[in-house]
Amino acid sequence: MGAVLLNSVHKSFGDVLAVNNLSVKVPTGSIYGFLGPNGAGKTTTLRMIMNIIRPDSGSIEIFGDSSAEQAKARIGYMPEERGLYRKMTVAKVLTYFGAIKGLAGDELSRRVPRWLQRIDLTNWANKKVEELSRGMHQKLQFAVTAINDPELLILDEPFAGLDPINTDLLKAIMLEMRNEGKTVILSTHVMHEAEKLCDFILLINKGQSILDDKLARIQSQRTSHVVSVELEGDTGFIGRLPTVTAVESDGHHFEITLADSADTQQLLQSLVERVRVQRFEVKVPSLHEIFVDLVGASNAEDS
């Protein structure tokens, strides 16, 4: 059973179609990345999953329920717009959000100190939120999101504005949760972070899904025709090889582009015969390239 199931969901604001016929199945125990350019409909989709806004049509299921309302205690949601009560103390904020997420008092008195320790804010427990630095505020925000030990974590642009240390902390917690069999949905446009973290990728543009698959399969299906090599010797012949369409060189380093039908192994063979090969790498397309490629193509179609 999937943790989250979207079935042909539509949502428009006035004349703007924010989400158009979106269907996604998020399996339990995975990290699912919602990628897309700004204004693609990522935040709207996450808000609909949280039942903060309602879809115009289509259905959303969470843990098999038809609405997130019943499941809110089992979800941790970190919105793109972060904020906490500035006049309350750190410990009180954490306790309050735990309480409205349905945690009992004695459970809270155990969890709050544990989380404060985990995010290294124990000494700040009785300080007001407005006294925290930006980085501390972000850590507290994440603790607020996860205080109820959620089975499903929904993070909207979690890396926006985070310093590298907090980014690593966040990633470690996400991976740990995934390994515990919990589900994480995150939206981002930081491709290299998504590449390292996600099991599944949903690429949205203009409210529509343009790619939805396992990350590994996405990458393997898009074999590249670019080979990166380092050679020693007389390399003038490369451009004249029949399968090569372009060569870029930078000292010993070459980027060789092959024709669509060409085999990279054949190229290696012809190189080894003539020169010394120090390094040979068939380039795997980065998520960034796939993203730019697909979004660019989809935008070109429209115009």
Place this chain on the structure above:
Amino acid sequence: MQKILKIAQREYIETVKTKSFILGIVMVPFMIGGIIFFTSRMSLDKTGPRPTVNVAVTDLSNELAAEIKASFDKYNQENPKRQIRVQKLEAQEDSDTAKNQARNKLGQGQLDAYVVLDRDILEGSGKIHLYTYKPKASNLDIFWTIENIFRKAVVNQRYKMQNLSPELLAKLRHVPIERVEMGSADGQDRVQGETDRFIKMMVPFFFMYLIFMGIVGTGQHMISSVIEEKTSRVIEVLLSAVSPFQLMSGKILGLGGIGLTVVSLWAGAAYLTARWQGLNIDITAELALYFVIYYILGFLLFSSILAAIGSICNTIKETQSLMMPIMMVFIIPLLSWFKIVQSPDGTLARVFSFLPPLTPMVMILRLSAGSDIWIVEIIASIVLLALTVLAAMWAAAKVFRAGILMYGKRLGLREICRCLRQS
């Protein structure tokens, strides 16, 4: 329900801690007390120093000179710091010379008032004419004093003409009144002073004002609370844990508690002060019960409207233009309270009782004014108010849900109507 209570609890505690709340709870009674204290002081201040006032008089009857002089001498003797100097201005009847002369002196400030007594003043058909030049508000009580002295002089002269003794007449006219109130709590009959009567009349107003402050004053906290959650962007984090309706209900509940706290503190303080001053104010359990019912319903109505307003605005400033018309409605009872207290069963009072936003204040005014309102009328007003509260909360919840995540442009009337239609 658990969540609603948690939200209410936070709202209550955090509001109690704010400076504006503490200031409000202390300042308002002080301000009211201060205003009463100073106005009573000001009106009593009739002995303080004042520059000498110059009055010219033309006595066409030619018989009042002695009496006028005697009256003003008496006044000047009694008020050594507030002298009035009188001078005679001879003139023929119907002559403008004296009047023009007086007009010049008035204009130059040498005279403050010019008085002409008609020739037939003593027969009862003539008038006292008082001429002033661009009178200032601060001078009006002087003119009133001058008029009184002249009137007394004329009346005294009339007595003399009839061979009546002014002293005897004053004696004959003197009848002291003692007002004794029976049925007080301690079983003692009490002698009332003038102030007691005044305060008795103020009691209904005080009750209505308590309702007003409890509803409107606490409503301000609702606006600032919603706006704060919007500007600090905490709202979406909240909505990940609770539904918009739970959030709104929790806020209303928490702030309703704040209002009850404030109102009972003020009422308690006022009651204790009244007892301390020896005033006998009867508050029946019935009135207290109605007070609580009307307060709660009125607060629910007002605060759900304010929650909706807060949700569709981004700043306190934006809310103000929307608050205006609503405040106007709530101020109506404050403006018409005197009429309602005087005739608590009149048409005006009855009509206002059934206009839901006015119901709590007007009904408390009528009940505390000692009117025996038919119980059916009371229940009908409560039912109508309760139904309005339900409708308002239903609509407010819809607007709140739509507005709470809107930033930037404020929702227009058309958008609000659309979200009301959507189920």
